[in-house]
Amino acid sequence: xxxxxxxxxxxxxxEGNPLTVKCTYSVSGNPYLFWxxxxxxxxxxxxLKYITGDNLVKGSYGFEAEFNKSQTSFHLKKPSALVSDSxxxxxxxxxxxxxxxxxxxxxxxxxxxxx
Amino acid sequence: DAGVIQxxxxxxxxxxxxxxxxxxxxxxxxxxxxxxxxxxRGLELxxxxxxxxxxxxxxxxxxxxxxxxxxxxxxxxxxQPSEPRDSAVYFCASSVGTATxxxxxxxxxxxxx
Numbered sequence: 001x002x003x004x005x006x007x008x009x010x011x012x013x014x015e016g017n018p019l020t021v022k023c024t025y026s027v028s029g030n031p032y033l034f035w036x037x038x039x040x041x042x043x044x045x046x047x048l049k050y051i052t053g054d055n056l057v058k059g060s061y062g063f064e065a066e067f068n069k070s071q072t073s074f075h076l077k078k079p080s081a082l083v084s085d086s087x088x089x090x091x092x093x094x095x096x097x098x099x100x101x102x103x104x105x106x107x108x109x110x111x112x113x114x115x
Numbered sequence: 116d117a118g119v120i121q122x123x124x125x126x127x128x129x130x131x132x133x134x135x136x137x138x139x140x141x142x143x144x145x146x147x148x149x150x151x152x153x154x155x156r157g158l159e160l161x162x163x164x165x166x167x168x169x170x171x172x173x174x175x176x177x178x179x180x181x182x183x184x185x186x187x188x189x190x191x192x193x194x195q196p197s198e199p200r201d202s203a204v205y206f207c208a209s210s211v212g213t214a215t216x217x218x219x220x221x222x223x224x225x226x227x228x
Contacts, residue, residue: 044208103160
């Protein structure tokens with residue numbers, strides 16, 4: 001069965017500092033991995049994805065994520081945090097091209113950036 | 116494209132009433148998902164359609180919940196009868212095929228009193 005773990009409910013970072021939001025996954029096969037962001041009273045917005053190739057993928061708003069197959073991790077990173085990055089972040093996994101190619105989300109991590 | 120469109124945005128109903136949530140996926144997308152978000156349980160997948168066919172409904176809580184996708188441009192999630200514990204934000208999302216990211220609607224906030 002597919003599963004995604006986000007071990008931190010909340011991450012607090014000072015503006016200008018680098019940030020990391022952690023994600024690990026468990027699936028059979030080679031998954032596609034995604035990060036989404038949710039602002040208050042809004043739907044989830046797609047940030048970036050890993051399909052294949054370079055383990056470091058870049059996405060919207062200066063975010064990037066590093067895929068590590070041996071550690072089954074896909075951590076979200078940003079070199080310099082902004083107050084406007086404060087939101088709820090979700091990691092997700094999908095096994096592509098399968099009959100059960102559903103998208104499973106982690107529990108979410110609330111990112112708080114202090115000025 | 117207008118994105119995934121959900122209606123209504125807010126719904127308040129009394130316990131025991133029937134509730135129908137609606138979703139119009141992005142044109143050309145053939146995978147559709149219904150999720151439920153609560154503080155306690157996070158974001159749960161309720162049901163997943165591919166080419167209008169339900170592929171996985173293992174997340175549907177109980178027989179009170181049902182979902183249909185009569186055509187490629189419309190899906191409904193029905194709760195009958197509704198209960199206070201069904202109060203949540205329900206999201207619809209769609210994607211192209213089975214190997215891409217999904218795009219979410221704005222959600223329907225359901226309150227059952």
